[in-house]
Each structure stands twice: as structure tokens, then as C-alpha cells.
Amino acid sequence: MTGAGVPVPEHAVLAAAPAAGGRPSVTYRQAGDRCVLVEYGPPELDLRLNFHVLRMLSALGADPPPGLLDAAPGLRSVLLCFDPSRTARTALVDHLHTLHERQPDLSGVTLPSRRVTLPLAFDDTATREAVVRYARTIRPDASNTRGGNNIDYIAAQNGLPGRDALYEAILATEWWTAFTGFAPGLPFLFPLRGPTALSVPKYNPTRAWTPEGAVGIGGPCVAIYPAESPGSYQLFGRTLPVSDVFARNRVFGDDPFLLRAGDRVRFTLCGEEELLELRRQVLEDQYVYRIEDAPLALAAHVRGAVPGGTGHPDGSGRAWAGGEVP
Amino acid sequence: MNHGLRGDAHDEAPELEILVPGVQTTVQDHPGRTGLQARGFFPSGPVDGFAFRAANLLAGNDPRHAGLEITQGGFAARFRCHARAALCGAEGAAPTLGGEPVPLWQTFAVRPGDELVCEAAKGPGFRLYLAVSGGIDVPEVLGSRSVHTLAGIGGVDGRPVLRGDVLPLGRAAEAPLLRLPQSLRPAYHTHWELEVVRGPHGDPGFLTAEGWREFTSRTWRVDLNSDRLGVKLDAHALAWARPDGGVAGGHPSNVLDVSYPVGGVTVIGDVPTVLGPDGPTSGGYTVIATLAHACLWKLGQMRPGRDTVRFREISLAEADALAAHTEFALQRGRLERLEPAGPAGAAAPAAPV
Numbered sequence: 001m002t003g004a005g006v007p008v009p010e011h012a013v014l015a016a017a018p019a020a021g022g023r024p025s026v027t028y029r030q031a032g033d034r035c036v037l038v039e040y041g042p043p044e045l046d047l048r049l050n051f052h053v054l055r056m057l058s059a060l061g062a063d064p065p066p067g068l069l070d071a072a073p074g075l076r077s078v079l080l081c082f083d084p085s086r087t088a089r090t091a092l093v094d095h096l097h098t099l100h101e102r103q104p105d106l107s108g109v110t111l112p113s114r115r116v117t118l119p120l121a122f123d124d125t126a127t128r129e130a131v132v133r134y135a136r137t138i139r140p141d142a143s144n145t146r147g148g149n150n151i152d153y154i155a156a157q158n159g160l161p162g163r164d165a166l167y168e169a170i171l172a173t174e175w176w177t178a179f180t181g182f183a184p185g186l187p188f189l190f191p192l193r194g195p196t197a198l199s200v201p202k203y204n205p206t207r208a209w210t211p212e213g214a215v216g217i218g219g220p221c222v223a224i225y226p227a228e229s230p231g232s233y234q235l236f237g238r239t240l241p242v243s244d245v246f247a248r249n250r251v252f253g254d255d256p257f258l259l260r261a262g263d264r265v266r267f268t269l270c271g272e273e274e275l276l277e278l279r280r281q282v283l284e285d286q287y288v289y290r291i292e293d294a295p296l297a298l299a300a301h302v303r304g305a306v307p308g309g310t311g312h313p314d315g316s317g318r319a320w321a322g323g324e325v326p
Numbered sequence: 327m328n329h330g331l332r333g334d335a336h337d338e339a340p341e342l343e344i345l346v347p348g349v350q351t352t353v354q355d356h357p358g359r360t361g362l363q364a365r366g367f368f369p370s371g372p373v374d375g376f377a378f379r380a381a382n383l384l385a386g387n388d389p390r391h392a393g394l395e396i397t398q399g400g401f402a403a404r405f406r407c408h409a410r411a412a413l414c415g416a417e418g419a420a421p422t423l424g425g426e427p428v429p430l431w432q433t434f435a436v437r438p439g440d441e442l443v444c445e446a447a448k449g450p451g452f453r454l455y456l457a458v459s460g461g462i463d464v465p466e467v468l469g470s471r472s473v474h475t476l477a478g479i480g481g482v483d484g485r486p487v488l489r490g491d492v493l494p495l496g497r498a499a500e501a502p503l504l505r506l507p508q509s510l511r512p513a514y515h516t517h518w519e520l521e522v523v524r525g526p527h528g529d530p531g532f533l534t535a536e537g538w539r540e541f542t543s544r545t546w547r548v549d550l551n552s553d554r555l556g557v558k559l560d561a562h563a564l565a566w567a568r569p570d571g572g573v574a575g576g577h578p579s580n581v582l583d584v585s586y587p588v589g590g591v592t593v594i595g596d597v598p599t600v601l602g603p604d605g606p607t608s609g610g611y612t613v614i615a616t617l618a619h620a621c622l623w624k625l626g627q628m629r630p631g632r633d634t635v636r637f638r639e640i641s642l643a644e645a646d647a648l649a650a651h652t653e654f655a656l657q658r659g660r661l662e663r664l665e666p667a668g669p670a671g672a673a674a675p676a677a678p679v
Binding site: 010011012013029030031032033034035037039043044045057069070071072073074075076077078079081084089179180181182183184185186188219221226227229245256257260261 | 360361362363364365366367467468474476477478479523524525526527528529530531535572573574575581582583584585586587588589590606607608609610613616617618619642645646649
């Protein structure tokens, strides 16, 4: 152990560079002695930053620095974990920054992507059960659980006239998988195309139980729960399994998780009975998931067509609803 | 010839039968399920990697062999074979083998029918690690035998062990009886000091200098609701530099969703939580400090609802030096060799290194 007296810097920033050449600014932060957190651009909800994250991951995959153990994306960041016996922290940051500076303007880039279509049953029995159970055992007076569902709350929070308007907005949106994480196989989806500018506060406190396959929204982000788990997103329906380590359906044969960062998701309307039948077919390997390769040319998505800045992309100027149910 | 080699045709099946599983006993290996954080997996593996690795070394195993993490003692199991075993970790569990006391941090020999019994650990320390020669031979899932209870994979059917489980063991050659020298054993406390590196969100843009001083000088209580996912501390309003989290939320602890480092100190509202090996891999909260890799093991030994903790800021250079010290202590060559002894491995005196 070294003695006391080693100077400790007052900040956690290892290196930084301003935006240049169509690339966002970048900040390299120390995250303990085995990881570096790389953040791109200003702290704003801007999918262009996520596009940059995904292409940096792709560049890292093609040209990994020695000693890299893991690279995990966030919305506008990448966490890199490394083996200090195989690389120096400074060498890792240098390697990353070289890759960063090599990236051309986003508008000329095509990202690997797939279109995944999932049937969705709104206001189904399982998610209603989760809401009712929460109200009964955790917080009876929460405004988001009135009527035994979260749907009316989501609609009201977004100034929508009713449930149908909410359902239409969700179905008409193409959802972008910005990253997966939090729990194994959990996708975080943001509106890529379409009218949706939904956002809603999260549960407060957290819900203890969520059914597998539940679909919910927290802030502007939609998530699909890959397994029974706690959760804090407002639930609006249920879809097919998005994870199965036992690969009971062939779609999970090579990868136990359906969705990966860069996939686009479309929900199609489905009744609850039909959904339960499809879920049964998934487990018996009779159902074929609807997935098509469809690389995404970014040119159409980097000129104001995606949420930029801190307001709603609908241009209304109102803020995203962050935080939790008061 | 000797009577003790497992795998002899006349030997019992190499198995370990769980008689009393305790609060939570799980199969773990080290370093666990790595390289999958982008898919939402923290590594799992033992919360106290030091005691786990020491037990494996003492049992003559490779570092990757799986063992048991026994939370808080209150555990009993019956060996159905000859084997070498070692128990490391929490104090005050009065472990016995066939009624004879078993010392921690050294190898003991077991015979078919021997019962290992641990009482509830009085502490200091919270978790015990049992390694058996050959390791627990459950199937690997996604590259590891460690349980991930949320995903329901690894270990025994993706869950903690239950009474009546019979765990298959790997085959192993007879290994010598060893002991980790007293001078290399970690000290367990009721008031812990955790070495942290500032950041990733610890600079003055997030916390004021006053906020950081408070974080590193205050004595925090380890909350009763602490587990393998994380060690929660008591709520305390820190002095933030920002009025709110901007687009990410109304509280200054909010950030746009980001992947977390293992051992990261996230502040969720006013509650700091140190992320353990089964923790969430990402979330929307600042990580103001990160535990030095070399002191991650302490998370496994802090007693929920009882112990207290203080954070001590160190530099990256100091963190690297601490890591080197840990690796030094866990080299096979550091172990003391005991004279051949009875089944409980009664120690012959051995000089410290």
C-alpha cells in the first residue's frame, strides 16, 4: 500500500474534448480503478448522442483495445471495464479517443439495425394485477394507480383526451432500442419516428412485482420486462417474451435476449386472449418472431427529426416529465 | 494405498447434501459472469471475493471452481465423499465438523458422512465461504456457475440452495493441508472504512466541495435492506451543485440513464447505495464514488442493520497498489503448509511468513 500524500484530483474527469467535425464533445471519467465512463455531448435527451454511442461500440468491436473486458452503453455514454494487468488506463483512453476522432459526420453513417414487430395487448389482466397489488400492499393513495391501472394516469399526464389516443400514439411510433440493461435483457426504447412525445413520472416508491412481458413507460422511455421483477415504470400492457435463457423458442437459440441496442420496435394491436395464445405458441416453438434486417441510414434522423434539447420533440416547449409520482 | 482419493471405484459419489440452507446460500464462482454488462448482467460471484478465493486456494482448487456463499451462517451440510474443504469469512459461527471445531482460513479433510455445521454468525463479518476440492459441479450458464436469482440461471436451477439439495462435486486429487497466514487475513470490523475513488459523477459539477467532504467524513449506517444487489445506507441530504437533474428528473441525483460500475456508490434521491455483484447494471442516478476494486470484498462482510461505514478517498495509484497487495496475499505460495493431521485438520504450529 502506498503511504498517504498521493495527491487526489478534485474531479473525476480523466480527459475531455470539445465537439468537432460533426462529432459530439466527449468526457472521460474515472469510474473506480477498473472502469472508465465515457460521456458524449451535453446532458440532453438527444438520440443523436445514442447513435454516436452505438457506432463507437461497433468501432470498439472491430478494433478492441488490449485488456478491454466489457463495454456497456447508456443513453449517451459507454462504460468500459478493463484488466489493469493488460492495459494502462491512459492507453485505453487514448485508444478510445483515436477511435472517436476517426468517426465521420453522423449524416453519412448507416447503423446496423433490425425491425422487430411485437403484438401488444393493452390493459391486460397481468399488468392490472401488478397495479392492484401495488395499491393494496405498498401505496394505496398513489394517483397513478387510480382505477386499478396506470393507463388513465399516463393519458392524463400527457394531456390526451382518453385511452384510445394513448394507444394510437404508442402504436404509431417506431421505437428505438437505445440500450439494454438494468436487469438481464431489459430494452430501453425511445421514440424514433412517429407522433409520440409521451412522458410520465415513475412509481414512487418502487413496485415490488411486475409480470414478465409487461410494457411500461417511465420518463420518455418505454421498457419491456424480460422477467418477473420489481419495477417503477407505469404499465400499459403486455407483449411476448423478450428473453429466454432456455431457448424454448428458436429466436433465442443464439442469444437469450430478443432485443439489442439499435433494434427498432413496432407494436401491433392484439387482444388479450390472442396474446395468451401467441405466448403459448412461443413456448412451444410454433411462433416465429417477426424480425427483419433493416440497417438505419442516419441522414434522415440527424437533422431535427429526433428529440433534441431538453424539451418535447413536439415543439410545444413543455418539459419531459422526469422524476417520480409525487 | 491411501483410503482418501476421491474417484476410487469404491468411493462414494462426490456429493454434498444440504441439511440446513440458512437465510440464503448460493453457488458462486469467481469472477462470475463477466463481459455481459451490455446485456444487463452484473458479474454475480461472491460478494466477498477475497474470502471466496482464499477458501478455493486452501481446498486445492483453481480460482474458477464454484463454492458456496453462506449468508450469516446457520448452515449445515453432509459430505458424501472424501474431500478437502475450507471455510473462510465471518467470525462467530462456531463451525464444527463431526462435532469438532473447524478453524477458519485453513484446509480440513472430510470423510463420507461428516456433517459440517455453522451456527448463526455473531460477527464481525456476515458471510462464510465454503470451498470443497473439485468445486461444485453444476452446469455453466452463460459462462459461469454463479446464481443470478433475478434471471433464474446458474447454481442449482437458478435459485439459492434448499434443504435436501444434493450438490455434485468435481473430482480432485488429494491436496495438502494449508493455512492462510494470520498476517495475510483480512481484518473484520463493526465499523468499516471503504476506500473509494471519486467519480464518475463526483466532481464539483455534481457535488459541492462541502457535499464531498460530508460524504467522506460522515459515519453511515448499513441499512437492514442490504443484500447481494447493493448495500443501502441511511438517507442524508448531500449538498448538490445542481438544483435538479435537468431533463433526467427533478432531483439533483438524477442523470440520463448510464451503465454503472460494480462497487459504484449511487445516490438514489438521498439514499446512497453501494452496488453489489447482482446489482442493476444501469440506471438514472449519479454514481458519486466507486469502491477500489481491492476493497469490494468488504461489502460481503458488512452486517445489515448493525455495522457502520465511512468512506475514505484514495487516488487511482493507491487503488492500484491496494489491488497489488490483495493479489500478493492470494498467491498459492503464501499459504503455510500444515503437518498431516486429523479429520478436523488440527493445526501444527507453523511460522508466519
